[in-house]
Amino acid sequence: MTLDQTKAEALREMLAELRRLAALPLERGQTLPPHAYTSPELYEWEVERIFRREWLCVARAEEIPQPGSYLRLDVLGTPLVITRDEEGELHALSRVCRHRFMDLLPPETVPEQGCLKRLTCPYHTWTYRLNGQYAGQLAGAPLMQRVDFDQAGCRLPAHRVEVWNGFVMLNLDPGAAPAAPELHELDLRLSGHNIADWVSVHTQTWEGVPANWKVAVENGSENYHHMGTHAATLEPVLPGRDTEVHECDGRWFTMFTPLSDPERDDTGPGRHPRSDQGPRPGMLIAGIFPQFVLALLPDSAVSIRWLPTGPATHDTRITAMVPPGVPDTPGFEEQMVGIRAQIARIQEEDLVAARGVQRGLASHPAPSNGRFSHLERPLWQFQRYLAERLL
């Protein structure tokens, strides 16, 4: 067998294993095999079949707040910029100049976000509009009159964007079905929260996290690990064992962890009745495969977006949000110091898990598949999602 044939055979075997796993009931659910988190072949297949076809959450709309605002993004090696044009419409444009391929907003000299009237290439100053109707059309190219060159036909490719509950969703596939219908039922579950109106108050990015993207997504899709990873931070207030995982199927899931109740009987596992029968406050988690999780608390929310950058690396971007008006209340700055510190601490704890799991996955000989708890239902659902997209 040639090397290519060996790789193709390994991919076929892995997909056959995925088919087997996705057919198991949750009671017999098992993890993916370790190779699924290290294989360059499977990664390429995931990029092709999932990330280049699926709606991806890439930003909050208020990160691009006004006409002229832009946000630079790199998605799977594709340099992009999200712009808001003069009419207030959002666009996801290629950042690759149509002259000689220069990055229009090089990170060496241009901030990640800001405000612009036009996109001017820093190499030979070809200039593009932000306007929606003529998205990215060339507005000017100096010294091109002596050659046969069609300025009007020269534009930056635009990708599809939709705004869902204030989140910017991007799709690299021009033929993809719209995002909204698939998320309609999730909208209903979140309808009491008015997340579209919430405001981002803090965003932080962790680049080059040394773990496969699925390690991060799986970690963010269960609260079972509160009792280990977050034993001193989240577990005392949001005990993982009390999590109620909802029965979902398809692209999204939800689960709810009540805030710990000092009045409860704490002698055994499971949920405990409260003395007053009212609804308990807690954390509602909504996840959208392949790369987004939103954690909603009564007075704040955190969204986490992961983007793979290779078979065993990814970027994590976390945004904290609060209800409208809250940033104007007295003492909010001090509250923000606390929110920022809390996010950094919890993410550091999750990074220990991500790195540690990836080390385990890469070990030789490969360990056999692990087993799921009932609290890991979203991971079981994730396998079925993967099977649907990859097989």
Ligand code: FES
């Ligand atoms: S590469 Fe952009 S103007 Fe030349």
Ligand SMILES: [Fe+2]
């Ligand atoms: Fe965590």
